[in-house]
Amino acid sequence: MTSTEQASTTRPMIEFRDVTKTYDGGQPAVDSLTMDIERGKITVFVGPSGCGKTTSLRMINRMVEPTSGRILLDGQDVAEQKAAELRRSMGYVMQSSGLMPHRTVLDNIATVPRLNGVARSTARARAKELLDVVGLAPELGRRYPGQLSGGQQQRVGVARALAADPPVLLMDEPFSAVDPVVRAELQSELIRLQRDLAKTIVFVTHDIDEATILGDRVAVFAVGGRLAQFADPEEILRAPVDDFVAGFVGRDRGFRHLSFQEGEDVTIHPIETIETGRLADPSVTVNSPWTLLVDAEGRPHGWVPEATRESVTSQADAVPGGSLYTRGDSLRRALDASLSSPSGLGVTVDDDGRVVGVVRAAEVFELIEAGRLDRGRANYNTAV
Amino acid sequence: MDWISGIIDYVPANIGQLRQLTGNHLLQSVLPIVFGVLIAVPLAQLARQNRTLAGIMLTGSSLLYTIPSLAMFVFLPLVLGTSILSMVNVVVALTIYAVALLMRSTVDALTSIDDGVRQAAVAMGYTPLRRFLTVDLPLSIPVLIAGVRVISVTNISMVSVGALIGVPSLGRLFTDGLTRNYPVQIAVGIIITLLLALLLDLLLVLLERVLTPWARSSTTRRTRAAALDARTVAS
Numbered sequence: 001m002t003s004t005e006q007a008s009t010t011r012p013m014i015e016f017r018d019v020t021k022t023y024d025g026g027q028p029a030v031d032s033l034t035m036d037i038e039r040g041k042i043t044v045f046v047g048p049s050g051c052g053k054t055t056s057l058r059m060i061n062r063m064v065e066p067t068s069g070r071i072l073l074d075g076q077d078v079a080e081q082k083a084a085e086l087r088r089s090m091g092y093v094m095q096s097s098g099l100m101p102h103r104t105v106l107d108n109i110a111t112v113p114r115l116n117g118v119a120r121s122t123a124r125a126r127a128k129e130l131l132d133v134v135g136l137a138p139e140l141g142r143r144y145p146g147q148l149s150g151g152q153q154q155r156v157g158v159a160r161a162l163a164a165d166p167p168v169l170l171m172d173e174p175f176s177a178v179d180p181v182v183r184a185e186l187q188s189e190l191i192r193l194q195r196d197l198a199k200t201i202v203f204v205t206h207d208i209d210e211a212t213i214l215g216d217r218v219a220v221f222a223v224g225g226r227l228a229q230f231a232d233p234e235e236i237l238r239a240p241v242d243d244f245v246a247g248f249v250g251r252d253r254g255f256r257h258l259s260f261q262e263g264e265d266v267t268i269h270p271i272e273t274i275e276t277g278r279l280a281d282p283s284v285t286v287n288s289p290w291t292l293l294v295d296a297e298g299r300p301h302g303w304v305p306e307a308t309r310e311s312v313t314s315q316a317d318a319v320p321g322g323s324l325y326t327r328g329d330s331l332r333r334a335l336d337a338s339l340s341s342p343s344g345l346g347v348t349v350d351d352d353g354r355v356v357g358v359v360r361a362a363e364v365f366e367l368i369e370a371g372r373l374d375r376g377r378a379n380y381n382t383a384v
Numbered sequence: 385m386d387w388i389s390g391i392i393d394y395v396p397a398n399i400g401q402l403r404q405l406t407g408n409h410l411l412q413s414v415l416p417i418v419f420g421v422l423i424a425v426p427l428a429q430l431a432r433q434n435r436t437l438a439g440i441m442l443t444g445s446s447l448l449y450t451i452p453s454l455a456m457f458v459f460l461p462l463v464l465g466t467s468i469l470s471m472v473n474v475v476v477a478l479t480i481y482a483v484a485l486l487m488r489s490t491v492d493a494l495t496s497i498d499d500g501v502r503q504a505a506v507a508m509g510y511t512p513l514r515r516f517l518t519v520d521l522p523l524s525i526p527v528l529i530a531g532v533r534v535i536s537v538t539n540i541s542m543v544s545v546g547a548l549i550g551v552p553s554l555g556r557l558f559t560d561g562l563t564r565n566y567p568v569q570i571a572v573g574i575i576i577t578l579l580l581a582l583l584l585d586l587l588l589v590l591l592e593r594v595l596t597p598w599a600r601s602s603t604t605r606r607t608r609a610a611a612l613d614a615r616t617v618a619s
């Protein structure tokens with residue numbers, strides 16, 4: 001007996017054995033996947049969109065059935081277990097928190113215990129404790145999910161997944177939809193939770209940075225549902241096994257962050273404009289080095305340099321503009337707009353495409369630097 | 385002034401009859417709503433699971449709806465074996481219309497539910513029946529009630545048609561008023577019918593509010609929630 005007991009504690013929590021999934025006649029979404037997921041560790045599935053991460057994750061709790069192959073949970077084939085009961089034995093967190101909008105936060109957290117037949121009062125008491133575990137104020141328990149911010153909803157999602165104290169947590173891009181500051185916070189809290197609770201966590205993300213921050217082990221998926229590399233994060237970064245992994249790991253590291261960083265703080269400066277209709281009138285002069293050409297609706301149509309004002313008599317003569325920055329968009333867009341503009345001024349428009357001003361490349365850079373410092377601090381805190 | 389005094393005289397003098405006709409009228413309009421919902425909801429769920437079935441049901445219900453109500457009231461006693469004067473005929477006929485009308489809006493109601501929520505319910509380990517009853521159904525209440533409100537108004541007016549063949553309802557005030565050339569009676573009929581329609585609609589609005597506490601003020605407190613979020617992050 002002792003030998004089998006030992007086997008059950010050292011054997012992997014989840015084993016994929018030559019698992020293939022092909023949706024109705026198409027290409028395989030997951031192709032001959034064989035891997036072991038270690039007990040009590042965070043295993044991250046990372047890869048570009050559509051490479052079968054969600055499919056692989058959902059085959060573990062039978063939300064998706066494999067076309068062939070077997071998946072063992074604690075040594076037992078999941079196909080032989082009742083789907084609903086199997087799912088209750090694993091926590092599941094998804095990108096849009098998927099909370100029940102018609103249930104209070106407490107009742108949402110209590111969902112799985114209630115499904116398991118735990119009395120409402122007991123389940124709610126446990127839910128209250130979990131609010132604290134995920135760092136939410138107790139008074140939020142009476143709210144409905146619609147009354148919470150995105151970050152709070154994700155925390156509730158995590159609390160709900162933990163409620164029945166399952167040994168396994170499945171998390172599908174749980175932090176992708178929240179802003180970067182809250183995401184960094186949620187990531188470090190997940191690491192803390194994991195240290196305290198020692199769950200087996202399977203975590204899906206398309207973000208290699210998130211994968212390397214969180215993962216004890218990282219599985220890089222390639223297009224076509226192929227497992228390209230499965231190793232420690234250091235090894236993935238240091239020794240990518242092929243060009244695909246190298247490319248995925250290296251792809252505009254750092255710069256990619258900007259896509260997620262919001263440009264709310266960037267200063268929008270006023271800009272002198274001239275209407276297309278008035279170009280032909282030579283008596284209309286311009287008074288700054290670069291004047292923006294706009295139509296009657298205020299939409300931008302290129303630049304009029306002061307030096308060559310006389311030669312610009314129609315829209316066709318204007319210097320073409322660069323990409324536009326819609327107010328409130330990401331810093332990356334702001335940077336694109338300012339760098340692609342011949343004047344070095346990024347044309348900023350409102351949601352209707354009307355000019356509201358310009359952003360300056362130097363100032364966008366300053367914000368990027370500030371963001372980098374913040375992130376460094378967050379990562380430092382995570383590491384401590 | 386004649387009108388008003390005529391009505392003021394008419395109502396107390398006939399209060400017994402008015403009360404009875406109003407009661408009958410309510411019964412014939414409300415029962416079909418209840419039956420309609422009870423039948424349409426499971427049918428709609430079936431339709432959602434099977435495309436061919438959905439096509440047949442939706443076409444069928446549109447066809448049913450084109451049958452004139454008077455024809456239905458006259459025809460049903462032959463099928464049901466009821467007396468032509470029986471309220472059952474009206475209730476059954478209006479239930480058929482209610483189902484026909486509710487089918488599409490109920491399918492819409494059930495389809496309107498956020499797929500993320502449905503997926504989450506599956507992932508949590510709900511059995512299909514429990515999910516339908518405790519997730520899909522409550523969440524479809526707003527769209528469902530919107531459909532019911534349309535029927536409730538339609539029913540209130542359609543019940544009157546039954547009076548043409550002698551089924552007792554407020555419609556009798558119209559038929560009587562017409563044969564006796566007594567416009568005050570018709571006016572009273574119109575007023576009570578209008579009041580009933582308004583009352584029923586109001587009740588449905590209240591019912592929705594009571595059944596969907598989560599739908600209220602879901603955005604107003606978001607700013608406070610964000611403030612709290614900032615606090616938890618800072619701590």
Ligand SMILES: Nc1ncnc2c1ncn2[C@@H]1O[C@H](COP(=O)(O)OP(=O)(O)O)[C@@H](O)[C@H]1O
Pocket residue numbers: 023024029047048049050051052053054055056
């Ligand atoms: N329910 C489905 N039906 C058909 N094809 C699907 C379904 N779910 C996913 N796929 C396809 O399978 C592939 C892998 O999808 P998915 O597992 O969601 O990838 P990822 O999570 O990595 O973005 C994609 O090509 C996707 O279009």
Ligand SMILES: [Mg+2]
Pocket residue numbers: 053054055
């Ligand atoms: Mg996915």
